[in-house]
Amino acid sequence: MASVSVQDVSRNDLPWLVEWRQDKCVLCGMCAAVCTADAICFTASRGGVRGAALRQRAEISHACTGCGMCTKVCQQDAVRPVRNPDNRFPLLARAGGPLKRGGRSNLNPPRTLDKLVVGRISQMTDPALDSERHTFDLRAPLGRVLPVQDLPLRVEGDSLALTAPTPPVRWIYPLLFSDMSIGALSTRAWEAIALACAYLNEQCRLPVRMCSGEGGLPGRLLESEHLKYMIVQIASGHFGWNRILRALPRMKTDPAGVLIKIGQGAKPGDGGLLPAAKVAPHIQSIRGVPRATLHSPANHQGLYSIEEAVQKMHLSCNAAFGFRVPVAIKCAASATSVAVYNNLLRDPYNICGGFFLDGIQGGTGAANEVSLEHTGHPIVSKVRDCYRAALLQGRQGQIPLWAGGGVGQTGHAAADAFKLICLGANGVLVGRLLIQLLGCVGNEHGRCNACNTGRCPAGICTQDMRLVRRLDVDRGAQAIVDYMLAFDAELRKLLAPVGNSSLPVGRADALVATDKAVADALGVTYAC
Amino acid sequence: MVRIKTLDGHRRRSTQELLQTIEAAVLRGDTEFDIEASGQHDIGGPLWNREGKELLFRVRNPGQRVGAMCLPGTTVLVDGPAPADAGWLNSGGRIVIRGDAGDTAGHCAAAGVIQIGGRAGARAGSLMKHDPQYEEPSLWVLRTVGDFSFEFMGGGRAVVCGLGCAPAVSPLGARPCVGMVGGAVYFRGEADDLPEDVLLSAPDDNDMSWLKAGLANFLASVGHPDLLPELSDRRQWNKITPVPFEQRKRAPVMDMGTFRRNAWVPGGIFGDVLEDDGRVTELAAPGDERLRVPVWNGESCRDCRLCLKSCPRKAIVRTDGEKGVYSAACARCVGCGLCAGLCPCGAWRMTEIASV
Numbered sequence: 001m002a003s004v005s006v007q008d009v010s011r012n013d014l015p016w017l018v019e020w021r022q023d024k025c026v027l028c029g030m031c032a033a034v035c036t037a038d039a040i041c042f043t044a045s046r047g048g049v050r051g052a053a054l055r056q057r058a059e060i061s062h063a064c065t066g067c068g069m070c071t072k073v074c075q076q077d078a079v080r081p082v083r084n085p086d087n088r089f090p091l092l093a094r095a096g097g098p099l100k101r102g103g104r105s106n107l108n109p110p111r112t113l114d115k116l117v118v119g120r121i122s123q124m125t126d127p128a129l130d131s132e133r134h135t136f137d138l139r140a141p142l143g144r145v146l147p148v149q150d151l152p153l154r155v156e157g158d159s160l161a162l163t164a165p166t167p168p169v170r171w172i173y174p175l176l177f178s179d180m181s182i183g184a185l186s187t188r189a190w191e192a193i194a195l196a197c198a199y200l201n202e203q204c205r206l207p208v209r210m211c212s213g214e215g216g217l218p219g220r221l222l223e224s225e226h227l228k229y230m231i232v233q234i235a236s237g238h239f240g241w242n243r244i245l246r247a248l249p250r251m252k253t254d255p256a257g258v259l260i261k262i263g264q265g266a267k268p269g270d271g272g273l274l275p276a277a278k279v280a281p282h283i284q285s286i287r288g289v290p291r292a293t294l295h296s297p298a299n300h301q302g303l304y305s306i307e308e309a310v311q312k313m314h315l316s317c318n319a320a321f322g323f324r325v326p327v328a329i330k331c332a333a334s335a336t337s338v339a340v341y342n343n344l345l346r347d348p349y350n351i352c353g354g355f356f357l358d359g360i361q362g363g364t365g366a367a368n369e370v371s372l373e374h375t376g377h378p379i380v381s382k383v384r385d386c387y388r389a390a391l392l393q394g395r396q397g398q399i400p401l402w403a404g405g406g407v408g409q410t411g412h413a414a415a416d417a418f419k420l421i422c423l424g425a426n427g428v429l430v431g432r433l434l435i436q437l438l439g440c441v442g443n444e445h446g447r448c449n450a451c452n453t454g455r456c457p458a459g460i461c462t463q464d465m466r467l468v469r470r471l472d473v474d475r476g477a478q479a480i481v482d483y484m485l486a487f488d489a490e491l492r493k494l495l496a497p498v499g500n501s502s503l504p505v506g507r508a509d510a511l512v513a514t515d516k517a518v519a520d521a522l523g524v525t526y527a528c
Numbered sequence: 529m530v531r532i533k534t535l536d537g538h539r540r541r542s543t544q545e546l547l548q549t550i551e552a553a554v555l556r557g558d559t560e561f562d563i564e565a566s567g568q569h570d571i572g573g574p575l576w577n578r579e580g581k582e583l584l585f586r587v588r589n590p591g592q593r594v595g596a597m598c599l600p601g602t603t604v605l606v607d608g609p610a611p612a613d614a615g616w617l618n619s620g621g622r623i624v625i626r627g628d629a630g631d632t633a634g635h636c637a638a639a640g641v642i643q644i645g646g647r648a649g650a651r652a653g654s655l656m657k658h659d660p661q662y663e664e665p666s667l668w669v670l671r672t673v674g675d676f677s678f679e680f681m682g683g684g685r686a687v688v689c690g691l692g693c694a695p696a697v698s699p700l701g702a703r704p705c706v707g708m709v710g711g712a713v714y715f716r717g718e719a720d721d722l723p724e725d726v727l728l729s730a731p732d733d734n735d736m737s738w739l740k741a742g743l744a745n746f747l748a749s750v751g752h753p754d755l756l757p758e759l760s761d762r763r764q765w766n767k768i769t770p771v772p773f774e775q776r777k778r779a780p781v782m783d784m785g786t787f788r789r790n791a792w793v794p795g796g797i798f799g800d801v802l803e804d805d806g807r808v809t810e811l812a813a814p815g816d817e818r819l820r821v822p823v824w825n826g827e828s829c830r831d832c833r834l835c836l837k838s839c840p841r842k843a844i845v846r847t848d849g850e851k852g853v854y855s856a857a858c859a860r861c862v863g864c865g866l867c868a869g870l871c872p873c874g875a876w877r878m879t880e881i882a883s884v
Contacts, residue, residue: 028840029864033812036819038880042869049838052870073811133680133707187798194797199787218797226793282801466817469809474784481784 011056013088015446016064016081018056024078027052031070031079036455036467039064040079054079060093067441067448067457083446099369100275102451102461104266104361104406104432104444107373111409112380112518116419119512119527122499131489131496138491139207140427140503141400142231142257143169143326143353167350168326170256173200173208174503175417175487178404178431179233179259179330181215182240183274183283183294184365184451185435186468188476189460193434194221195473196480197229204481206488209256211429214272214296216240216286222247227255231328234317235261236271237296239287245320257353258317258327262300262309265362265379265405267371268332272296275366277454280463306343314351328354333377333405341386345395354400356429357382361406361444363432365461366452379405380423384522387424387506396424396506404429409444413483414490423522424506435460437483438476530558534566543568543591551575560584567591567611573598573621592630595623598640612649615642618665624749631674634667637684643668645750650674650701656711658683664711668746670755675701678768683710687739687746689759690716705768713768714739716759722768725776731767739765814841818863820878824854829875835867 011017018040031054032040039062045053056064066081093099122128129136144167152164177197182190197210214235221227222244232244232255263269274283274294284291303309309329317327329352331340337357344352359379364372383403390396403425407416409432417428432440439458442448451461459471495501498510512527513519519526530553534541541549546568550561559581565571565588572585574597583602587594593613595604598621606614609627618637624645625633631649634642639662652673658664665684671691677700678686690699698704699717705726714731722728731739740760747753798804809817831852835844843860844867847853854875856867868876 026840027838027866029862029866030812031864032866033819033862033864038820041878042864042866044870044872047872049834049870052838052866055869069811130680130707135703135706187802187804191797195784195788195792198792199782199784202791203782203787218801220793220795220800221797224793224797282798285801465804466809466813466819468804469807469813469817470811472808473806474788477788478784 009058009060009092011058012084012086013092014056014058014060014063015084015087015089016066017084018054018064018070019080019082020054020056021076021078022053024076025054026076026078028075030073030075034069034073034457035064036067036069036457037065037450038062040070060089060095063089063093065448065450066446067450069457100273100366100452101369101372101449102363102365102367103372103442103449104363104409105373105376106444106446106449108444109378111406112378112522113406113416113419114410115515115518116511116513116522116524117527118415118418118422118494118498118510119525120510121497126499128499129496129501131492134492134496134501136492136495137502138174138488138495139171140174140402140505141169141354141397142172142209142328142402143167143400144350145169145398145400146350147395147398165323167353168324169353170209170326171207172256172427173206174421174427174491175208175413175484176231176402176427176429177208177210177434178429179211179213179231179261180365180431180435181213181233181272181274182218182286183215183278183463184213184461186456186459186462186471187282188468188471188473189435189438192438192471192473192476193480194226194230196477196484198226199477199481200484201229204485206484208484211259212240214239214261215274215283216243218286219243219247223250223252225252227251228253230255231257231259233259233261234313235296236298236300237294239289239294239296242288243286248320254321254325257325258321259354259356260300260309260313260317260327260329262329263332263334263358264330264364265332265358265360265376266364267367268334268358268360268376269298270367270371270375271298273366273452275452275454278365278461278463283463306340310344310347310352311349318351326353328352328356328400328402330356330358333357333359333379333382335377337377337382338385338389341399341401342389342393344399345390345393352399354402355386356402356404357386358429359403359405361409362404364451376405379403380420381521383420383425384423384508388523391424391506397426400426402427402429404431408433414487414494417487418491418494418504419511421503421505422507422510423524424508426503426505433483434480437479439471439479529560529562531562531564533564534568535564540566541568543570546571554583562586563590564588565590569593570596572596572604572623573602574619575599575602577601594625595621595642598623600640609646614644615640615667618642620662626750628671629669633669633673634665634686637665637667639663639665641666641668643746643749645670645752647671648673648677650676651679652677653681653684653686653713654679656681656684656686658711666742668742670746670750670752672697672699673701673704675703676706677701677704678708678711678713679705680707681705681709681711681713681770685711685738686713687742688713688715689743689755691755691759693717705770708768708770709773710770715766715768716764717766719766719768725771726768727771729767729769731762731765735767736762736765812862812864814843814860814862815858818858818861818881820863820865820880821858822856822861822863822865822867822876823879824856825875825877826851826853828873829854830873832872834870834872835876838866838870840864840866 360376600620
């Protein structure tokens with residue numbers, strides 16, 4: 001008998017237990033073969049083949065993540081991961097330093113959005129609309145929208161003429177494919193999302209845009225017409241921008257926009273993180289770095305004040321594309337967001353084309369768990385605060401507000417989007433939802449979340465081609481398209497009963513809150 | 529002939545008073561009415577003579593819903609214009625309006641004939657339908673109709689002659705025929721803004737003979753028989769019918785693979801930095817796709833052959849020699865590790881292959 005001491009790690013210390021049904025198992029071995037965590041092995045409990053038994057490794061480094069690939073391949077229903085509420089993982093797993101993982105916060109406080117209901121229905125007061133057949137204008141601005149009195153117009157005969165250039169504005173779909181970088185995602189996953197985006201534009205007439213993330217863009221995309229669907233991101237690491245700039249002379253079209261990333265909701269105040277396990281040769285070449293764990297700085301180096309951030313960074317990005325492309329900025333939602341928004345609104349040069357706010361429920365490919373769980377700001381009240389701040393100055397709608405971080409977390413993205421729009425957002429961002437549609441099995445209850453390990457069982461957050469080949473690009477893109485078409489229909493189903501033909505930006509009167517505190521904080525009617 | 533005035537000095541009869549007066553007269557057997565109305569609603573229906581005689585209402589200055597819910601055997605003649613909802617839910621009557629009609633004329637008409645000698649307002653003919661147990665309804669408009677005309681139309685025929693319509697202006701208003709699922713709309717002129725699920729065509733011979741017969745009756749009713757030659761030019765007529773339900777396509781039809789091959793960047797956007805033939809592997813794949821491979825160490829092996837028996841893929845090969853030499857055939861082995869787990873001597877060991 002092997003000796004066991006009380007301080008040895010046992011399987012009962014791990015967050016997931018692999019439950020094995022010996023009476024059903026035929027020892028086909030598939031469960032162990034597919035396990036990317038290498039959590040399953042076999043032992044001989046007695047002599048001979050019939051003595052074989054499945055055993056879960058009792059090692060922190062091989063802890064089952066609950067992804068359930070074993071269950072997926074088992075023809076006999078003989079194996080499944082079971083959540084272990086008595087685990088000691090958070091204590092033991094920090095032996096090697098701070099815990100890192102991907103995914104979203106797993107703390108799951110009650111969602112504010114679920115305490116809001118579309119409660120102001122057109123019933124005799126005004127006509128409700130026909131969601132199926134009425135024509136809705138479901139577009140949101142990206143770009144600085146000038147108020148009527150500031151438009152440089154002159155009457156020339158029977159028409160109006162512009163006397164000065166106006167900031168570029170793109171009217172796009174109010175749901176934007178949020179920034180997940182090449183590197184964080186596998187090539188196939190990133191391409192599937194880009195492909196779905198093009199399909200939605202060209203086959204379904206939904207003008208959906210995709211943000212590249214901070215990992216550059218592939219040269220072939222930069223030089224294709226499809227670039228017009230892409231919002232190129234520049235974050236503190238500036239990864240990939242060398243190739244973007246060198247592609248400028250060969251670009252057939254402008255990108256849809258530029259997004260300056262200051263921070264992200266999942267790990268505000270922390271820079272991007274790409275673990276070495278994911279820095280494959282093609283990532284090294286696109287990013288221009290050797291294989292190493294890549295940290296983006298927490299700050300854009302060279303920006304020392306908000307004024308610099310607004311002027312210097314926006315100016316450079318505007319200038320790069322001849323002032324033809326809207327430039328927006330993305331910040332993690334924060335107690336200070338309103339101050340930032342006010343600063344942008346007062347900029348006399350009208351150079352900021354959008355304020356993207358990312359809330360604490362946003363996802364990430366890799367972060368310290370302490371940041372994921374304990375830093376950030378819920379998105380809902382912050383969008384409302386920013387909108388109201390603009391409203392008080394009569395400047396609402398001038399710098400479009402885009403909200404992300406947990407949109408679609410419960411699978412109901414259209415309702416989330418609609419409520420955020422009623423509270424003042426012009427549009428919403430989704431990221432995690434997209435990879436879940438591709439096949440990611442991770443969730444906000446500690447399942448999988450192995451995005452940082454390079455061992456994504458779905459081939460989405462990995463550069464290991466053995467795993468990447470598990471992902472079918474066409475099927476993945478199709479799943480995103482299908483969801484988006486349902487999203488579009490559902491958004492109409494919400495617009496119709498409140499009687500709006502266009503997006504009800506800031507129409508908080510369309511909502512009621514079933515929680516008094518939420519009602520008070522957001523300035524909507526309390527209903528019970 | 530019953531003559532009814534609805535104004536007595538400054539006193540106006542309410543709709544209820546007027547309709548109850550009419551109903552009592554119809555019950556007494558009166559069949560002809562001449563009504564000097566002052567905006568009373570719902571004049572003309574639903575009424576019937578107990579002996580099946582025809583009812584005739586001559587009306588001036590009616591309120592909304594003149595001829596509403598009208599039954600077969602009733603004729604309503606309005607000398608002049610009529611406000612909204614003329615012929616609403618018409619179920620078989622003949623309603624003639626010599627002047628303009630307001631919004632939603634003919635709304636939900638399911639039988640009978642409505643003839644309008646001027647324009648009709650927004651949502652004219654919306655939700656018209658045809659109950660196959662009865663004759664189909666028709667709606668005739670001499671001039672033009674307002675926006676959202678024939679919305680959700682489900683049956684019957686509508687005719688918009690487009691008389692006096694300015695060039696390059698649609699006689700059907702903005703966004704006609706949205707949600708149309710049945711029936712037909714004939715019109716002269718150019719319609720724009722038509723939804724995708726309707727078809728624009730030229731009327732065929734059957735359409736034209738129906739149109740010509742109806743036009744003669746219509747123009748006579750509204751007092752413009754002289755216009756018949758002008759409106760009989762077949763080349764000026766168009767017809768709108770809905771795309772049949774069976775032929776409607778809800779979802780986009782191009783499958784993603786076809787789109788990727790034809791409309792996407794050839795060879796994929798990463799084709800120049802990464803070799804990827806697009807092959808999709810099973811979750812448990814053999815060969816180079818294995819996450820871990822078994823490695824055999826001959827020194828520990830006691831040649832018990834348990835691995836041969838336990839391998840679920842029959843991937844282990846034993847070559848005879850002084851002592852057996854073992855290997856795992858990579859074409860079959862998926863790297864499950866049963867051999868390593870069961871080997872009593874520790875001769876098999878699973879090795880992680882570094883990621884590519």
